[in-house]
Amino acid sequence: MNFVITMPIKYIGRTTTFRGKSLWEIVGNLKDFGVGRMVVRSNLERYPEPSYMRVVKVEAVAKNEGIRRVQVWVEKVFRGRKYPNPIKIFLASYKKDYRLIPKDEEEVYAKGTKPAESSSYEDRILPPTLPMPPLIVELNKAILLRKGIVKEVETTLPLEIQQGQANRARVADSAEKATVKIGQVACERLYEGIK
Amino acid sequence: MFSRINPGLLINLQSTFGRDCNPFLGTFLQSVRWARKPIWAPVAKSKLFRIPERKKLPEDEALELRRLYNEYRTHCKAVRQLICKEYAASVEESPSVINSRIDDDLSQAIKLNEEWNKEVAAIREERLTLEAEIEREKNLQYMIRAEQENEEQIKLLDEIVKAEKEKSTTFITPDNLDEAIEFALANPVDYNFAIDLKGNIVYGRKGKFEEVLMKQVEELNEKQVAASSS
Numbered sequence: 001m002n003f004v005i006t007m008p009i010k011y012i013g014r015t016t017t018f019r020g021k022s023l024w025e026i027v028g029n030l031k032d033f034g035v036g037r038m039v040v041r042s043n044l045e046r047y048p049e050p051s052y053m054r055v056v057k058v059e060a061v062a063k064n065e066g067i068r069r070v071q072v073w074v075e076k077v078f079r080g081r082k083y084p085n086p087i088k089i090f091l092a093s094y095k096k097d098y099r100l101i102p103k104d105e106e107e108v109y110a111k112g113t114k115p116a117e118s119s120s121y122e123d124r125i126l127p128p129t130l131p132m133p134p135l136i137v138e139l140n141k142a143i144l145l146r147k148g149i150v151k152e153v154e155t156t157l158p159l160e161i162q163q164g165q166a167n168r169a170r171v172a173d174s175a176e177k178a179t180v181k182i183g184q185v186a187c188e189r190l191y192e193g194i195k
Numbered sequence: 196m197f198s199r200i201n202p203g204l205l206i207n208l209q210s211t212f213g214r215d216c217n218p219f220l221g222t223f224l225q226s227v228r229w230a231r232k233p234i235w236a237p238v239a240k241s242k243l244f245r246i247p248e249r250k251k252l253p254e255d256e257a258l259e260l261r262r263l264y265n266e267y268r269t270h271c272k273a274v275r276q277l278i279c280k281e282y283a284a285s286v287e288e289s290p291s292v293i294n295s296r297i298d299d300d301l302s303q304a305i306k307l308n309e310e311w312n313k314e315v316a317a318i319r320e321e322r323l324t325l326e327a328e329i330e331r332e333k334n335l336q337y338m339i340r341a342e343q344e345n346e347e348q349i350k351l352l353d354e355i356v357k358a359e360k361e362k363s364t365t366f367i368t369p370d371n372l373d374e375a376i377e378f379a380l381a382n383p384v385d386y387n388f389a390i391d392l393k394g395n396i397v398y399g400r401k402g403k404f405e406e407v408l409m410k411q412v413e414e415l416n417e418k419q420v421a422a423s424s425s
Contacts, residue, residue, distance in 0.1 A: 013246060014246055014247070014249070015249050126269075130269070130270060130273055133270070133274060157270075157273045157274065157277060158273065158276075159269070159273050160272075160273070160276055182266055182269070183266065184262075185259065185262075186255065186259040186262045187256055187259035190255075190256060190259055
């Protein structure tokens with residue numbers, strides 16, 4: 001008779017938002033260290049667009065550089081957009097947040113399972129100006145007064161957005177209309193009864 | 196302890212943390228920042244293995260909080276950019292002005308350097324002339340002393356030569372060897388001497404004290420004669 005003894009799993013410590021395995025746990029068990037396979041960070045699965053990575057190259061690291069870490073170069077797709085160059089994952093490789101996608105599911109996963117109608121990623125257009133903080137307005141007024149200059153004080157603050165791979169938002173042109181309204185309350189419930 | 200005190204806060208602390216923070220019971224001043232225990236104190240034993248539950252925020256509330264933080268950060272960045280731009284504009288100068296300032300600085304530095312060089316050169320010149328003077332004096336003294344020493348040496352050598360020449364007249368040569376032998380045989384030298392308790396010395400192996408005494412008497416007589424005659 002075979003006895004299969006399964007110990008009950010008891011989790012210790014604080015819970016995390018991570019779900020899955022560390023990168024080495026996945027990559028170290030695969031043929032050719034999983035080059036060409038699809039790996040996902042479950043952290044990024046909250047977005048409607050698909051985010052995934054394809055392993056390009058794997059290098060083990062010395063023990064003193066972190067026993068759970070591994071150097072992995074991946075082709076990253078973030079919210080349906082592929083990065084132009086492969087990126088290296090090293091510092092975050094220990095995080096138990098990676099998941100291997102089986103080969104037969106890769107195609108489906110890359111298409112994205114969620115409907116794209118909620119995608120606000122590409123069309124986040126911000127207004128070109130914000131209201132100037134009142135303290136700065138008062139300060140500018142005082143400066144002008146001291147210098148004896150009679151001039152209108154600037155009450156709008158020009159807005160510049162630093163764009164990157166992860167930030168596709170942009171400032172509206174003169175012809176465009178902003179889709180993001182600054183100062184629009186997202187939860188009316190919290191402001192009930194406040195005058 | 197903190198000298199700054201906020202009564203409202205203290206009352207608040209009292210209501211929150213009990214009588215330990217009561218301003219009217221015992222300790223009046225309380226640490227405001229770490230009201231209960233210092234931050235470096237370890238976790239209490241009873242709380243050591245406590246695992247706080249993960250807080251769950253309602254979705255709409257989380258969304259609202261995220262919106263507020265995002266807008267706050269956007270605002271802050273815009274303000275910072277504005278201030279940076281204003282500062283950059285206030286200090287901006289044309290390249291020609293900057294270049295001319297650099298040139299001015301350089302020419303000023305070169306001028307100053309030349310001045311310093313002149314000063315240093317004058318000091319150096321003075322020092323070098325003084326040093327040369329001292330050196331020449333020293334050399335002169337050295338030469339005079341050397342000359343004197345040379346003369347003294349020559350003098351000494353001359354004297355030695357003179358003495359040797361005088362001595363050479365008494366040297367025994369093959370010519371006067373026979374005479375010297377005869378003289379030596381005729382005048383044997385006896386270095387032996389005897390001495391008595393009074394210190395009288397008698398030279399020679401065959402010398403006699405009587406002769407010595409006689410000689411002394413004669414000398415005394417001569418002295419007396421000389422004294423009386425003078």
